[in-house]
Amino acid sequence: MTLTTTKAPRVSFEFFPPQTLDASFRLWETVQVLAPMQPTFVSVTYGAGGTTRKLTHEAVTTIGKNYGLNVAAHLTCVDATRAETMEIVNAYAEAGVTEIVALRGDPPKGSNGFVAHPEGFASAVELIEAIAETGKFKIRVGAYPEKHPESADAAADIAWLKRKIDAGATSAITQFFFETETFLRFRDACAKAGIAAPIIPGILPIENWDGTKRFAARCGTAVPAWLDDAFTAAKRDGREALYATALCTELCDTLRAEGVEDFHFYTLNRPALTRDVCHALGVVPDTVLEAVA
Known part of the structure; x- marks a missing residue:
């Protein structure tokens, strides 16, 4: 059966x-629920300051081995020498990983901002160049449709x-x-600037509106007044989850009408809302019985 x-x-x-x-139980439940959607890839993040480096490597290799998914490992420049970072890159290659999401990375909590390791990569660009030189990976990067908090x-x-x-x-996410x-x-501004690589919209299904607003403030994502009002009303009426599903589905549907094919x-690590949105978009696994030779 496939x-x-x-x-x-x-x-x-x-x-x-x-x-x-x-x-850990929540992660594996999430993977089991969403793997049948047959994603083009899945990614596994790094904690701020590289705090989950070992855990990220373990999760990447386990998901790839046990679920047969194409896993893109996040990799950052934070708090590591060039040699240490390339050690991780080589370990991923040996484990059969073929995609990396290359990021500068968030500084450790409580710090005053990103400071490059004296013997490390100074930026995402330097990290990308080094990974690209290996010739072993498809490299994805981050992109900011609204101004990055540290950008001019x-x-x-x-x-x-x-x-x-x-x-x-x-490609960029x-x-x-x-x-x-x-x-x-x-997307239009990127095309005008000569960027031809695919730009994939990052979609956040809203599980908890108050938590999402805090997350948005840290990321520099603008919160429209109409959306705050709508979630306040939905929460009052006990239909927050229903509204969140409809909102996310409508966002994706509108983007599809504008030619977007990837999300x-x-x-x-909370699969239910993402699964429901995928189903609403028509991404539903079909069970096919294969003939036994």
Whole structure:
């Protein structure tokens, strides 16, 4: 018996590595629920400051081995020498990993910002160049449809993304956003800047609105007043989950009408809402019985 997904769009999922036993159970439940969607790839994050480096490696290799999924490992420049980082790159290659999401990375909590290791990579561009030189990986990078908190302006973000693509990245995944126009304006601006690589919208199904607003504030994602009002009303009426599913589905459907064919879901290791949105979009696994020779 095999599971096949026959309908567009193509989807991918982001997971984060567990740091407790309960979190471990939640991760594997999430993978089991979403693997039948036959994602083009799944990614596994790094903690701030590289705090989950070993856990990320374990999760990447286990998911690839046990579920047969194409796993893209997050890799950052934070708190590691070039030699240590390339050791990780080589270990991924030996484990059969063929994709890396290359990021500068968030600084450790409590720090005043990113400071490059004296013997490490100073930026995502340097990291991308080194990975690209190995010739062993498809490299994905982050992109910001709204101004990165540390950027001078949106134009600087686009110029930096172009540098990452020119350094060897083959596609970009955006930070999450709440309105379709945010992504479409960004996509148009990237095309105008000469960026031809695919730009995949990052989609955050909203499990908890208050938590999402805090997350958005850290990421520089604008929260529209209409959306805050809508979730306040939905929560009052006891239909927050229903509204979240409808909202996320409508966002993706509108983007599909504008030619978007790939979506990357930030699952937060909570699979139900992501699964429901995928089903609403027509990404439903069909069971096919194979003849036994």
